Structure formats: C-alpha cells, structure tokens
Amino acid sequence: MYKLEKTNLDDFLRTVSKDREVYALEQAGSQYHLIRSDAWQAGKHTLGAFRPVEPLKALVFHPRDLLGSLGDTAPGADIPERIVIGAKNCDVSALKIHDYVFLNTAPVDPAYKEAREKTIIVSCDCTDACEVCFCPAVREQPYPKAGFDINLSPTDRGYVVEAGSERGRQLLEKAGKMLSAADAAILKERDQNRQKLLEKVCAQTEKMGLTCGADLRQAVEKSQGKKIWDDFAEDCVECGACNLICCTCHCFLLADGRGKNNATSRVRQWDSCLYKNFATVAGGANPRRHRAERLHNRFDKKFSFFPEVLGCYACDGCGRCVEACTGKIDIRKVLKRAVNEL
Amino acid sequence: MSCNPYMPMPAKLENVVQETANIKTFLVRPEKPLVFKAGQFIALTVPGIGEAPFTPSSSPSISEKIEITIMRVGRVTEKLHALKPGADLAIRGPLGQPYPLEKYHGQEVLIVGGGVGLAPLRALLFALFEDMGKYKKIFVRYGAKTPADIVYRQAVEAGWGRKEMDVVITVDKRDAGWSGNEGVVTKILAPDKLKCNPKEGVAVVCGPPIMMKFATLELLHLGFAPENIYLSMEKNMSCGIGKCGHCRLGPFYACKDGPVFSFDRIKNLQKIWD
Ligand SMILES: Cc1cc2nc3c(=O)[nH]c(=O)nc-3n(C[C@H](O)[C@H](O)[C@H](O)COP(=O)(O)OP(=O)(O)OC[C@H]3O[C@@H](n4cnc5c(N)ncnc54)[C@H](O)[C@@H]3O)c2cc1C
Ligand code: SF4
Ligand code: SF4
Ligand code: FES
Numbered sequence: 001m002y003k004l005e006k007t008n009l010d011d012f013l014r015t016v017s018k019d020r021e022v023y024a025l026e027q028a029g030s031q032y033h034l035i036r037s038d039a040w041q042a043g044k045h046t047l048g049a050f051r052p053v054e055p056l057k058a059l060v061f062h063p064r065d066l067l068g069s070l071g072d073t074a075p076g077a078d079i080p081e082r083i084v085i086g087a088k089n090c091d092v093s094a095l096k097i098h099d100y101v102f103l104n105t106a107p108v109d110p111a112y113k114e115a116r117e118k119t120i121i122v123s124c125d126c127t128d129a130c131e132v133c134f135c136p137a138v139r140e141q142p143y144p145k146a147g148f149d150i151n152l153s154p155t156d157r158g159y160v161v162e163a164g165s166e167r168g169r170q171l172l173e174k175a176g177k178m179l180s181a182a183d184a185a186i187l188k189e190r191d192q193n194r195q196k197l198l199e200k201v202c203a204q205t206e207k208m209g210l211t212c213g214a215d216l217r218q219a220v221e222k223s224q225g226k227k228i229w230d231d232f233a234e235d236c237v238e239c240g241a242c243n244l245i246c247c248t249c250h251c252f253l254l255a256d257g258r259g260k261n262n263a264t265s266r267v268r269q270w271d272s273c274l275y276k277n278f279a280t281v282a283g284g285a286n287p288r289r290h291r292a293e294r295l296h297n298r299f300d301k302k303f304s305f306f307p308e309v310l311g312c313y314a315c316d317g318c319g320r321c322v323e324a325c326t327g328k329i330d331i332r333k334v335l336k337r338a339v340n341e342l
Numbered sequence: 343m344s345c346n347p348y349m350p351m352p353a354k355l356e357n358v359v360q361e362t363a364n365i366k367t368f369l370v371r372p373e374k375p376l377v378f379k380a381g382q383f384i385a386l387t388v389p390g391i392g393e394a395p396f397t398p399s400s401s402p403s404i405s406e407k408i409e410i411t412i413m414r415v416g417r418v419t420e421k422l423h424a425l426k427p428g429a430d431l432a433i434r435g436p437l438g439q440p441y442p443l444e445k446y447h448g449q450e451v452l453i454v455g456g457g458v459g460l461a462p463l464r465a466l467l468f469a470l471f472e473d474m475g476k477y478k479k480i481f482v483r484y485g486a487k488t489p490a491d492i493v494y495r496q497a498v499e500a501g502w503g504r505k506e507m508d509v510v511i512t513v514d515k516r517d518a519g520w521s522g523n524e525g526v527v528t529k530i531l532a533p534d535k536l537k538c539n540p541k542e543g544v545a546v547v548c549g550p551p552i553m554m555k556f557a558t559l560e561l562l563h564l565g566f567a568p569e570n571i572y573l574s575m576e577k578n579m580s581c582g583i584g585k586c587g588h589c590r591l592g593p594f595y596a597c598k599d600g601p602v603f604s605f606d607r608i609k610n611l612q613k614i615w616d
Binding site: 068070101102105108109110224225252253255257258262264278279280281282283287288301308 | 347387393577581592598612
C-alpha cells in the first residue's frame with residue numbers, strides 16, 4: 001500500500017499508461033463518459049466521482065466482433081495494449097461474470113482473452129454516487145476489493161495506491177519514485193471515506209424501499225409467474241437498452257454474412273433477452289412468448305442462474321438500466337416489490 | 343482458425359437422400375475427421391447464410407463423413423434443402439454431452455422417437471449395435487404424422503435387419519396403403535404393446551416437445567424412474583458452447599450441459615416443454 005501526493009497524480013498516470021492506448025473519464029454535465037485517447041491528459045481527464053455512462057465490458061467484450069471468414073486462417077483484428085483509468089467497482093466487479101463465461105469455462109473465447117490480457121485496469125474508489133446507484137443492495141460496495149491491477153483511493157492527504165495483480169505491482173515499480181509507504185493516517189482516512197460513502201449509497205437505496213442485504217435470489221425465484229412481471233412488462237418496449245448498457249449482460253448472437261470479395265464472414269454481436277425471438281425455436285415455438293416472461297428471465301439470469309453457477313449476483317448495482325430504460329422500468333422498484341411480496 | 347471455437351471447418355456436401363417430402367439426409371465430408379459420440383451435436387453452416395444445430399444420424403464410429411438428417415422448416419434449412427452434392431458447407435463440433443452409454447449396460451433400452459427426432463436416435467442405435475452384447479434388449483417405438491413421413495422407412499420397418507430388435511411404428515393419420523398402427527406414439531407405449539421391464543430399463547426420447555411431454559408422462563406411468571428417462575432438449579442455440587446465453591434452461595445451458603438430460607435433472611424447472 002502506497003501514498004501518492006496529489007500533485008504527482010498526472011505524472012503517475014502518464015508513467016503507468018506510457019505506450020498504451022488510454023481509456024479515461026471525461027466529465028459532461030453531471031455525467032462521465034469513458035473515452036479513448038492516446039495519453040492521459042491533465043485537465044481534460046478525471047478519475048471521476050462515480051461510474052461513466054458506458055459500461056467497461058465494451059472494452060473486452062466488444063459490441064460487435066468480426067470473428068473471421070470461412071477458410072480464413074488469419075486471427076481477428078489486433079487489439080493494442082491499453083489502460084483504463086478511473087474504472088469503478090461496479091464495472092470492475094462485473095468482469096468476473098465475463099471472465100467466468102469467456103475465460104474460465106471451456107472453451108476459451110480468444111478475442112475476449114486477448115482484450116483482457118491487453119487491458120490494464122486502474123480503478124478508483126467512488127467519491128460520490130449517482131442517484132441510481134444501489135450497489136450495497138447487491139452485496140457490492142463503492143470501492144473495489146479485487147479485479148484491478150492498480151487502485152487509487154482519493155483522500156485529503158493524497159491518494160492511497162494499491163496493486164491488485166502482478167502486472168499492477170510491476171507498473172508501480174516504474175512509478176516508484178513518486179510513491180511512499182502509506183501511513184496510518186491516510187489509510188484511516190481512506191477507510192472512513194469508504195464507510196461514509198457506503199452508508200450514503202445504502203441510505204439512498206433504502207429510501208427507494210430496497211433493503212440492503214435482502215435475499216434477492218429467493219425474491220426473484222419465488223416471483224416467477226406472478227403479476228409483478230405483467231405489471232412491469234407493460235411498460236417494456238423491447239428496445240434491449242437494459243441489456244446493452246448493463247455491465248454484466250453477456251448474451252450475444254452469431255450472425256453470418258458476405259463481406260468483401262463475397263467472402264463469408266461471421267460476427268458476434270450483443271443480443272438482448274427482451275427481444276421477442278431470443279429463445280424462439282424453428283417452427284415458431286417460444287418458451288418465453290410473453291414479455292412478462294422475458295422480463296422475469298432477465299432477472300432470473302442475474303439473481304438465480306449466476307448465484308447458482310458462480311455464487312454471486314450478475315448485477316452490480318450500477319443503475320445504468322434505470323437511466324437507459326425507455327419504459328422507465330426501475331430495477332430497484334422491481335426488486336423491492338419482489339422482496340415485499342415474498 | 344481452428345483455435346476459434348466459433349468458427350467452423352470447411353466441409354463438402356457429398357450426397358443428398360430424400361427421406362420424406364420435407365426431410366433429407368445430407369452426407370457431409372468435413373475437411374478433417376470430426377469425432378463425435380452418440381447424443382452430441384454439430385453446427386452446420388451454409389456459407390454466407392447462417393448456422394444451425396443438428397445431431398448426426400450416422401454411426402459415431404465413422405468420423406470422415408457424417409450423415410445429418412434435416413427437416414426443412416426455416417431460413418437455413420430451406421437453403422440446405424436447395425443444395426446439390428458438391429456444395430461447400432462448414433461444420434463445427436462436436437458440441438454437447440453424449441448419451442451416458444455406460445449407464446445403459448445390462449439394461450433394456452427403449453427408444454422413443456417422433457418425426458425427424460428419429461435422426462439423432464439413429465446414431466444412438468448404431469452405437470448400441472456396435473456393442474449389442476452389453477444391452478439386454480432394444481425396443482424402438484416410433485411415431486410419424488403419416489406413412490409418407492416415416493424417415494429411414496425401409497430400415498425401420500425391417501428393424502434394421504436385426505432380430506433382437508423390437509420395433510413398433512405408428513402414424514397419426516393412416517393412408518390407403520397403411521395397415522399398421524394409427525394414433526399418437528403414446529398409444530404404442532401402452533403395456534400391451536410394450537413388453538419391457540421399466541425397473542431394468544432406460545428410455546431415450548427425442549421428438550417434438552409435445553410428443554416428449556406426453557411420452558415422458560406415459561413412461562413415468564409405466565414405472566420408469568425419472569433418472570432413467572433421457573430427453574433431448576432442443577432449445578434456441580447460437581454459440582453451442584455455453585457462452586451466448588440463448589439456450590438457458592434453469593441452471594443449465596442445453597448446448598453445453600445437454601442437449602440430453604435425464605428427466606430428474608430438469609423436472610422441477612418451469613416450462614421445459616415449450
Ligand atoms: C441440439 C439440437 C439438435 C438438433 N438436431 C436436429 C436434427 O437432427 N434434424 C433436424 O431437422 N433438426 C434438428 N434440430 C433443429 C434445428 O436446429 C432447427 O430446425 C434449425 O435450427 C432451423 O433453422 P432454420 O434457420 O431453418 O429455421 P428458422 O425457423 O428460420 O430459425 C430457427 C431459429 O433461428 C432464429 N433465426 C431465424 N432467422 C434468424 C436470423 N436471421 N438471425 C438470427 N436468428 C435467426 C429463429 O428465431 C429461430 O430461433 C436440432 C436442434 C438442436 C438444438
Ligand atoms: S442490471 Fe442494471 S443495475 Fe444491475 S448491473 Fe445491469 S445495468 Fe447495472
Ligand atoms: S430498457 Fe426497458 S423498455 Fe428497453 S427492453 Fe429493457 S426493460 Fe424493456
Ligand atoms: S447456444 Fe450459446 S449458450 Fe447454449
């Protein structure tokens with residue numbers, strides 16, 4: 001655990017991001033955007049108070065990937081070495097879902113593996129929360145505990161810098177001159193900041209009626225087939241925004257076509273389980289014919305399937321789907337009702 | 343390319359056999375042998391059009407060329423049915439889990455098929471034939487819509503030329519030339535038509551969902567234990583390797599954990615027959 005003086009932040013970030021494509025946060029009004037550039041730029045880039053609009057998953061599980069052409073032995077497009085600066089816990093934690101799907105269950109997805117290996121993650125504690133954040137309700141917290149290469153915790157005394165991986169440690173060595181051992185006072189301040197923000201997010205979540213720590217798995221499993229889903233699904237227009245913006249959703253579709261020179265190509269693109277024909281089989285039979293069934297399925301995958309296979313919810317409480325939903329369906333209200341109807 | 347699990351290997355269509363008005367068997371030669379076990383499936387690509395999952399219907403002991411029996415139902419299968427021998431295809435697999443044949447040793451094996459569902463069961467039959475001594479007896483109960491819809495008709499009617507086989511066929515609707523059974527497949531599962539011992543038997547079912555549902559209920563009624571009833575769960579599939587999320591069935595992916603499931607594993611899940 002190290003301490004970094006505030007005045008050294010820009011130098012530090014330029015050092016660790018040297019020779020890498022940089023993805024950093026830029027503020028626009030009350031929001032942040034995750035934007036690509038050639039280098040860390042003081043003034044333009046910020047560590048951000050909370051997560052950006054864009055989910056981090058898009059960097060490692062691309063919205064659309066050309067997988068290859070039939071009979072083509074060349075690998076896919078080269079991904080440059082890159083670094084993400086300012087990632088927040090919800091996004092970092094969500095990568096465990098994608099790691100499970102694409103890396104840790106055979107066979108390995110080569111494009112994901114390459115992107116993951118070439119992406120350094122410099123995360124940062126949240127210093128504030130957006131209105132829609134509710135991470136404590138899904139057993140998360142507004143600072144990362146794992147999954148980062150380097151984490152920064154802003155305090156009045158400077159930054160606490162922590163390596164979370166071997167390559168993180170190696171990068172810190174390069175910036176060694178700027179770092180000193182973290183003292184008790186700065187660590188204490190970090191812990192106090194973390195606790196204070198956790199309490200704030202917890203309070204805003206509970207104000208919405210959603211109890212932090214409630215058994216969401218049971219609530220969602222027991223709600224299957226009940227009226228709650230008909231009621232919420234009434235507002236769903238099947239746009240798929242909730243899935244696409246979600247930092248954990250991983251479903252995709254393989255699609256074939258003909259490209260240049262009439263060569264056949266296969267692409268992998270994000271898909272949405274709210275789309276009517278997501279599970280339709282030949283002949284037209286559809287196990288989730290009704291929108292209510294598809295909406296429940298989205299929650300079932302997050303709060304039942306992943307707890308079963310991986311031991312965690314596939315929701316990190318980022319609240320992006322709340323902001324994105326065309327029908328203004330608020331996941332917090334859905335979960336609240338499911339819990340209350342238990 | 344071969345290390346990308348989403349990409350198929352080139353294959354040639356060598357021959358096409360018309361089985362019924364809307365079902366053909368395609369003889370496909372992959373660029374390299376494709377070794378599979380009975381119950382596993384493959385994904386077949388029509389270049390530039392798309393990919394769809396099918397179960398080989400030929401013997402798993404032959405990997406140089408594979409037969410696939412396919413019903414014409416939609417976009418990809420429509421294109422497949424229009425192809426002539428010599429056409430370029432591509433194939434990916436094997437995918438999914440095989441039938442657990444070791445569990446069938448010493449048992450009577452009851453095979454229940456409906457329509458084109460007999461195709462994957464044919465690969466299973468060929469696998470059983472290779473080791474006939476290990477199984478007590480093989481029963482086949484097969485239902486087709488009309489006599490003209492019976493696949494592999496000659497072979498089925500002749501019990502694949504094997505005297506130890508007990509084969510009964512039924513059609514939903516008879517025609518002028520049919521003197522055999524009429525009615526849905528559950529009718530020929532009735533105890534008077536099926537002299538098997540459910541206590542020492544396993545049942546393997548493949549067919550349209552509605553047929554599988556009623557066949558399963560009948561088999562339970564006959565006394566088959568849920569863990570001895572094996573069902574092919576054909577869900578919407580895209581990746582075939584447990585990544586795309588399309589085929590989820592409760593805590594399982596039908597492509598990776600299936601497509602064959604013993605009934606006890608899925609009986610408490612909602613809506614498995616839809
Ligand atoms: C494990 C398994 C084994 C099978 N074995 C056999 C077999 O041995 N023999 C056999 O005849 N059938 C078999 N089937 C069924 C077979 O896979 C379907 O009949 C086949 O997928 C139909 O494809 P289609 O494109 O012709 O039909 P369609 O009805 O056009 O499409 C089928 C599915 O693809 C989707 N779809 C259609 N068009 C598109 C598009 N443009 N983009 C994305 N999705 C689209 C549809 O929503 C539908 O879900 C098996 C299925 C499974 C899962
Ligand atoms: S479900 Fe909504 S709140 Fe949960 S991780 Fe996905 S976008 Fe964020
Ligand atoms: S974002 Fe809202 S309207 Fe769009 S598919 Fe999701 S739940 Fe339905
Ligand atoms: S077909 Fe993609 S997960 Fe099963």
